[in-house]
Amino acid sequence: MDNPNCSTEHRKGQHLTSEERHDIEVHLKDGWSKYKIAKHLGRPFNTIKNEIARGTVALYHGKVHRYKADAGQQRYNENRRSSTRTYRCLETAAFLKYVVKQFREENWSLDACFGRALLSGEFRRQEMVCTKTLYNYVDLGLLPIKNIDLLEKELDRIYVA
Numbered sequence: 001m002d003n004p005n006c007s008t009e010h011r012k013g014q015h016l017t018s019e020e021r022h023d024i025e026v027h028l029k030d031g032w033s034k035y036k037i038a039k040h041l042g043r044p045f046n047t048i049k050n051e052i053a054r055g056t057v058a059l060y061h062g063k064v065h066r067y068k069a070d071a072g073q074q075r076y077n078e079n080r081r082s083s084t085r086t087y088r089c090l091e092t093a094a095f096l097k098y099v100v101k102q103f104r105e106e107n108w109s110l111d112a113c114f115g116r117a118l119l120s121g122e123f124r125r126q127e128m129v130c131t132k133t134l135y136n137y138v139d140l141g142l143l144p145i146k147n148i149d150l151l152e153k154e155l156d157r158i159y160v161a
Helices: 018-029 034-041 045-055 069-081 093-105 110-120 131-140 151-160
Strands: 056-059 064-067
Touching: 018 034, 018 045, 018 064, 018 069, 034 045, 045 056, 045 069, 064 069, 093 110, 110 131
Parallel strands: none
Antiparallel strands: 056 064
């Protein structure tokens, strides 16, 4: 049995394109409902409703409100600029130096460095990053430790291969 409403082209979580925003603008001018536009574009109703709310601007001294695709795209770009991942390397620099020192001089694992610093009270929790973040920093090259230096990761690589 075929499902006529099923579309394999759209993936969940995908952002609206500029062309889709212009389609929304044109169809709203033609008097289409939000639901009809959502069906036409193969998007969830809430996505279209939220996009229209984001891209609606006041015209004629605030007397008329209309959706403008360019305003929606501009708002989308502003939101994307502020949605980048931030790393706490600068705020936790003292802790990261401690981890590198203990790793190199005492041959501690990253997990042991974190646990010891937490138990000893040498650093407050706000001045530290978790063990998973330490491993992510190693993967990204933000710490002067290489993956090959990490015994557990090396053992995982050997056993998997």
